[in-house]
Structure formats: structure tokens, C-alpha cells
Amino acid sequence: MSTLEILFYALSAFAIISAVMVLVSKNPIHSVLWLILVFFAISGHYILLNAQFLAIVNIIVYAGAIMVLFLFVIMLMNIKQENEFKKHLLVKFIGVLSGGSFLVLLVSLVKQTVQLQGQKVLLKEGNIGLIHPLGKALFTDYVVPFEISSVLFLSAMVGAVIIGKK
Amino acid sequence: MTILSFDWAFIIEKLIMIAIIVFASLGIALYTTFGERKVAAILQDRPGPSRAGPFGLLQPLADGLKLITKEEIIPSHADKWLFILGPGLAMTASLLTCAVIPWGTAIHVFGRTVELQIADINIGILYVFAVVSMGVYGIMIGGWASNNKFSLLSALRAASQAISYELAMGLALIGLLMTTGSLSLKTIVEAQVAGNWWNVVYQPLGFLIFFICAMAECNRTPFDLPEAENELNFGYHQEYSSMKLGFYLFAEYINMIMSSAIMASMYFGGYDLPFFDESTVAPNIAAMIGVGTLLIKIVLFIFLFMWIRWTIPRFRYDQLMSLGWKTMIPLALFNMLLTGAIILAKL
Amino acid sequence: MQPLTNKAQAVSRKPMTFLERLYLINIIKGMVITFSHMFKKQPTIHYPEQKREFSPVFRGLHVLNRDEEGKERCTACGLCAVACPAEAITMEAAERTEDELHLYREEKYAAKYEINMLRCIFCGLCEEACPKDAIYLSETFAPANYTRKGFIYGKPDLLIPNPKTEAAALAMAKGVEA
Numbered sequence: 001m002s003t004l005e006i007l008f009y010a011l012s013a014f015a016i017i018s019a020v021m022v023l024v025s026k027n028p029i030h031s032v033l034w035l036i037l038v039f040f041a042i043s044g045h046y047i048l049l050n051a052q053f054l055a056i057v058n059i060i061v062y063a064g065a066i067m068v069l070f071l072f073v074i075m076l077m078n079i080k081q082e083n084e085f086k087k088h089l090l091v092k093f094i095g096v097l098s099g100g101s102f103l104v105l106l107v108s109l110v111k112q113t114v115q116l117q118g119q120k121v122l123l124k125e126g127n128i129g130l131i132h133p134l135g136k137a138l139f140t141d142y143v144v145p146f147e148i149s150s151v152l153f154l155s156a157m158v159g160a161v162i163i164g165k166k
Numbered sequence: 167m168t169i170l171s172f173d174w175a176f177i178i179e180k181l182i183m184i185a186i187i188v189f190a191s192l193g194i195a196l197y198t199t200f201g202e203r204k205v206a207a208i209l210q211d212r213p214g215p216s217r218a219g220p221f222g223l224l225q226p227l228a229d230g231l232k233l234i235t236k237e238e239i240i241p242s243h244a245d246k247w248l249f250i251l252g253p254g255l256a257m258t259a260s261l262l263t264c265a266v267i268p269w270g271t272a273i274h275v276f277g278r279t280v281e282l283q284i285a286d287i288n289i290g291i292l293y294v295f296a297v298v299s300m301g302v303y304g305i306m307i308g309g310w311a312s313n314n315k316f317s318l319l320s321a322l323r324a325a326s327q328a329i330s331y332e333l334a335m336g337l338a339l340i341g342l343l344m345t346t347g348s349l350s351l352k353t354i355v356e357a358q359v360a361g362n363w364w365n366v367v368y369q370p371l372g373f374l375i376f377f378i379c380a381m382a383e384c385n386r387t388p389f390d391l392p393e394a395e396n397e398l399n400f401g402y403h404q405e406y407s408s409m410k411l412g413f414y415l416f417a418e419y420i421n422m423i424m425s426s427a428i429m430a431s432m433y434f435g436g437y438d439l440p441f442f443d444e445s446t447v448a449p450n451i452a453a454m455i456g457v458g459t460l461l462i463k464i465v466l467f468i469f470l471f472m473w474i475r476w477t478i479p480r481f482r483y484d485q486l487m488s489l490g491w492k493t494m495i496p497l498a499l500f501n502m503l504l505t506g507a508i509i510l511a512k513l
Numbered sequence: 514m515q516p517l518t519n520k521a522q523a524v525s526r527k528p529m530t531f532l533e534r535l536y537l538i539n540i541i542k543g544m545v546i547t548f549s550h551m552f553k554k555q556p557t558i559h560y561p562e563q564k565r566e567f568s569p570v571f572r573g574l575h576v577l578n579r580d581e582e583g584k585e586r587c588t589a590c591g592l593c594a595v596a597c598p599a600e601a602i603t604m605e606a607a608e609r610t611e612d613e614l615h616l617y618r619e620e621k622y623a624a625k626y627e628i629n630m631l632r633c634i635f636c637g638l639c640e641e642a643c644p645k646d647a648i649y650l651s652e653t654f655a656p657a658n659y660t661r662k663g664f665i666y667g668k669p670d671l672l673i674p675n676p677k678t679e680a681a682a683l684a685m686a687k688g689v690e691a
Contacts, residue, residue: 027245029245029248029310030248033248033303033307036303052287052288052289053289053292056289056292056293056295056296057292059296059299059300060292060295060296060299063296063299063300064295064296064299064300064302064332065299065329065332068299068302068303068306068325068328068329069329071306071310071325072322072325072326075306075310075318075321075322076322130288131288131289131349208550208551209547209548209550209551210550211550211553211554211555211556212555212557213555213557213559216559473544473547473548474544476547477540477543477544477546477547478540478543
């Protein structure tokens with residue numbers, strides 16, 4: 001095992017443990033903080049993939065901005081464990097069923113993909129996550145989807161402003 | 167087996183660099199607190215701290231000793247672990263920034279070329295942004311974990327202020343990045359050393375926006391709403407005592423030093439001493455002169471921060487938000503467009 | 514009311530111009546003002562090393578005077594206690610015996626003489642009332658104390674040193690002025 005592989009497995013274990021803690025934590029604030037750790041682990045993976053730009057943007061956007069807004073909402077809602085409403089048993093059952101089938105679906109998809117079979121993880125190779133190739137790809141090959149998604153964001157912003165004005 | 171097959175000398179070199187830079191930052195921060203009190207005093211016709219040691223120079227040590235020996239108080243309904251995590255996170259985030267600042271050119275010791283920078287990563291500025299956005303968590307977690315309404319409110323204020331001004335800061339930087347074409351701080355500084363002018367000449371508006379936003383990010387006085395004494399008692403660190411409070415106060419000063427270093431590197435030539443030919447002296451001495459130059463620039467910026475703090479009163483919260491969203495962001499966008507237009511016209 | 518200075522200005526309600534709304538000029542003006550204060554003289558007096566001059570009419574802690582031979586001047590007439598608006602002075606009189614001749618100037622003297630410095634307002638009326646020049650207000654003030662009792666000054670606290678036996682202490686108490 002090379003150093004990179006050790007790092008990979010350590011990061012993966014870290015990501016999975018944190019993800020489990022997100023679900024297990026009783027306190028929603030703790031869940032959000034564990035989720036931030038998950039993002040950090042994933043950024044670590046990006047760095048292993050030689051995609052520093054993606055790694056940093058992942059931290060800035062998700063861990064830095066979106067999670068702060070999550071914390072905002074949860075802190076202001078003041079959720080306590082006592083006033084958590086009791087879920088019906090049937091609802092729980094349906095939840096487990098749908099979640100479980102989604103997991104089965106994902107696993108089967110990954111298993112069916114030919115490209116992923118017998119492949120080792122890509123470490124310290126490729127350059128698509130660096131800023132120059134990424135910028136080139138976004139503004140030449142994928143310029144139409146890129147612009148369309150920016151229009152989508154613009155409309156979302158306008159909608160937010162309109163809701164805020166009411 | 168390829169485990170542990172590192173270049174050990176490289177690791178040791180970097181560890182020594184990290185130790186030196188971190189301790190130097192802490193030391194400078196210690197004396198920045200002293201400088202703040204002295205500057206405040208002099209601007210207000212007072213002598214300032216003058217009792218501990220000659221000219222009061224031992225005052226920061228006395229302050230630190232006082233903070234360490236004070237009683238640690240954790241409120242009974244606080245979330246204990248997050249309460250401890252908050253100041254630690256604030257401190258870590260502010261210290262992490264120093265990794266990408268180029269303190270000088272390379273020096274040669276023991277037959278090795280040692281770069282005076284912990285890590286020259288190709289996304290240096292974005293790294294700074296990521297770390298700064300982490301700093302908000304220190305405040306938010308501490309404010310929430312204190313289980314105090316004032317602390318929570320001020321934590322929310324701090325977070326929304328940081329996010330609002332981070333946007334304008336990033337947009338102001340884009341103009342600079344368009345002219346330099348690189349995100350690496352080292353490359354930006356080297357381009358300024360090689361070129362005729364510092365970047366501030368090309369980006370005066372961008373610098374102004376960046377400076378104002380940096381002040382807001384550091385929670386310095388016209389923007390120190392998170393710790394507004396008159397409405398929030400003391401803000402997010404109200405429940406803190408002892409060294410945990412010290413960490414919060416310290417983190418603010420380290421943030422100030424780091425943002426000064428970044429502004430000096432990006433807009434004011436970093437370690438470039440103007441009208442001085444580095445090739446006339448030995449390379450090691452030239453590197454040391456460069457480090458000294460950067461430190462002087464940092465000190466000047468810190469003085470500017472303090473000078474502004476003791477001149478301008480605090481904003482009202484709605485004024486802060488409207489300045490951020492309605493003035494700074496449109497101005498930054500305008501700056502970006504202008505830079506783009508000029509670059510296109512030159513091509 | 515008549516204007517005291519000619520600096521009064523009518524409030525201008527006209528809308529601000531663009532330059533004024535930028536505030537940049539005013540901010541720079543303010544910063545120049547604060548910067549100019551760096552070069553102003555500091556009025557601070559570094560206390561234990563430097564002391565502010567007392568005003569010539571300063572009224573501080575009381576002293577009970579002695580005459581040139583070291584005899585106490587006070588005759589316990591009680592005029593000071595009567596004059597005192599804060600009722601801070603208490604005294605008990607006693608008659609001088611033969612072997613106390615060198616201690617007291619008059620036939621009657623104050624066996625107990627107490628001033629409560631927490632009550633005293635340092636008006637100096639006791640000084641004016643005294644027919645024997647026995648009580649004076651000096652140029653010091655009462656130092657801090659841990660208890661209220663500590664502020665009730667008895668005769669040993671108030672009497673000046675004896676010029677005969679404790680000349681050195683008297684000279685020190687008089688300080689530079691002497």
C-alpha cells in the first residue's frame with residue numbers, strides 16, 4: 001500500500017463515519033457539523049484526484065456558505081429533543097423501505113458499470129479538476145449548459161427577491 | 167513498500183517553516199494587541215499602557231498571563247464540546263491562512279534552497295477564501311454553544327456579515343485575477359516584482375473594495391457589529407472567560423495580520439522593495455530584505471486598520487447590509503467589467 | 514437666550530450631493546483629525562512619579578496643631594464640633610493634671626478627638642471656628658481603607674509630630690514647602 005492509498009482509505013473511513021454520525025446525532029446542530037466534516041473528507045478525495053480547484057470550491061461553497069445557512073435556519077428554529085413529534089410506525093416503515101431500495105439501486109448500478117469494475121482509484125492523475133482545463137471545458141464544450149444553469153440561478157434569485165419583498 | 171518514502175529533509179524543512187511562521191504570527195499578534203492600545207491612546211492624547219516593563223513593552227505578556235490564570239467558566243446549559251471547539255476553530259482558521267503567503271524569495275541554507283512560503287499551491291487565493299469561510303464557524307459554534315440569546319444573535323450577525331462581504335471580496339479579486347492570470351500568490355507577487363508597477367495601480371477600485379471587505383471580514387470597527395457592546399453586551403464571546411476568550415480576541419488580531427499580509431502581497435508587491443536592485447546584494451540578504459519589506463507593509467496596514475478603528479463609529483446593521491449588497495457588490499461587478507473591457511481593448 | 518459663541522449653525526436639511534453620500538471625503542477628514550492628535554501634547558500626569566499641584570485653597574485631611582514647645586493647642590471647647598455641618602467631629606474633654614503640663618497648652622484638653630472622614634465634607638468650617646488655631650486642613654486626602662472604622666481618625670492620626678522630640682518626622686510631613 002502506498003502512502004496515497006493509506007490516505008485514500010483513511011479519508012474514506014473518515015467520510016463514512018462522519019456521514020453515519022450525521023444520521024445518528026440527536027442534535028440537528030451536531031448533524032450539520034458532522035456534515036461539514038463529510039465535505040472536508042470529500043475535498044480531501046478531490047485533492048487526491050489532483051483536483052485542487054474542485055476541492056477548494058467544494059469547501060468554499062458547500063462547507064463555507066451553504067452549511068452556514070443551514071446552521072442559521074436550525075439555530076433559529078430552536079429544535080429540541082423533547083418536542084420532536086412522534087412518527088407513525090407506518091411512516092417509519094415506508095421510510096426504511098424507500099431508503100433501502102434506493103441503496104440497492106445505487107449498489108446495483110455501480111456493480112453493473114463496466115468501466116468501474118476492477119479499476120483502482122485514480123490517484124494523483126488527471127487534470128480535469130484544475131482551474132485551466134475546467135475553465136476551458138466549461139466555456140467551450142459545455143458553454144450552453146453552463147449558461148442555461150446560470151439563467152436558472154438568476155431566476156431563482158429573482159424568485160427569492162420577490163418572495164422576500166412580500 | 168513505498169510507505170514513509172518521503173523526502174524527509176523536505177518534511178523537516180516545512181515543519182520548521184510552519185513552526186517559525188506560526189510562532190512569529192502569534193508573537194506579532196501579541197504585540198498587535200499592545201500596538202492597538204498604544205495607537206488608540208496616542209490618537210486620543212493619552213500615553214497608553216506604560217507600566218509593565220520599559221515603555222510598557224511587557225504589557226501583552228502580562229495580559230496573556232492574566233487570561234491564562236483566570237478561571238475557566240463553562241455555562242451549565244452550554245454544549246460543552248462545541249463551547250470548547252468554537253475558540254479553537256476560530257484560532258485554527260485564522261492561523262491556517264499563513265500557509266500560502268509568500269514571505270520572501272528563496273534562501274540558501276545547508277546546501278538547500280528553502281522557499282520562504284509554506285505551500286505554493288496553484289489555487290492560493292481560493293484557499294484563503296476557504297479558510298476565511300471556515301473562520302465563521304468558530305464564531306457561530308461558540309455563539310450557539312454559549313446558550314445565550316445575545317451570543318446567538320451576534321453569531322448570526324457575524325455569519326451573515328461574513329457571507330455578504332465575502333461575495334464582494336471575491337468579485338473585487340476577479341478583476342485582479344484577470345490582470346495577473348494566476349491564483350497563486352507567489353506568481354502574483356513575482357509578476358509585481360518583475361513588472362513596473364504594483365497591482366494597486368491597475369486595480370485601485372478593486373483594492374478599495376477588497377480593503378473594506380477585509381475590514382468587515384476581520385470584524386474591525388466600522389464593521390464590528392458581532393461584538394457591539396451597546397446592543398449585544400459583548401457579542402459572541404460574552405460567556406467566555408480565560409484563554410478561550412483570549413483565543414477569540416487573538417484570532418481577530420491574527421486575522422488582521424493575515425489580511426494585511428494578503429493585501430500587501432496582492433496589491434502592494436509583497437516582498438518587493440521599490441527602487442532597490444536585489445541583484446546587488448547576496449541572495450540570502452536580499453531575501454531577508456524582502457521579508458523585512460513585507461513585514462513593514464503589514465505593520466503599515468495594521469496601523470491603517472487601527473487608525474480607522476479609532477476614527478470611524480460603528481455602522482447600523484441595515485447600513486452594513488445595504489453597503490455590502492447595494493454598494494460593494496455592484497461596484498465590484500463594475501470593476502470586473504471595466505477590467506475585462508480594458509483587457510479586451512488592449513488585445 | 515443669547516448665543517454664547519458665534520459657532521452656532523442652522524441645521525441644513527438639503528439632500529446630500531453624490532460626493533457627500535460617498536462619505537469618503539468626510540472619512541478622510543476625520544482620519545486627518547485623529548492623525549493630527551498623534552502630535553498633540555498629552556495632558557496625562559504619571560501619578561506616583563508626578564503629582565498634580567494642589568490648589569492654594571485646597572482643603573484636605575485635618576491635622577491637630579501643637580505649639581512650638583510641642584504642646585497640644587486644642588482646649589476641647591467644642592466649637593469645631595458645633596460648627597461642623599456634617600457632624601463629623603466628636604470629642605471628650607478632660608482636665609490637665611500637674612504632670613501633664615508639658616503635654617497640653619491649656620487647662621482643659623481633648624481626651625478623645627475623633628473625626629469621621631466618611632462624614633466630613635472638608636468645608637473647613639472647623640478651621641474657621643477654632644479660637645486656638647488648633648485644627649487645620651492640610652494638603653492630603655484620606656487614603657483608601659478596608660473598613661469603615663478605618664475612616665474614623667483619632668488623635669494619634671490627627672496630631673502633627675512633636676517639633677521637639679520628632680523634628681525629623683515633622684519636617685517630612687511638612688514636605689517641600691517647609
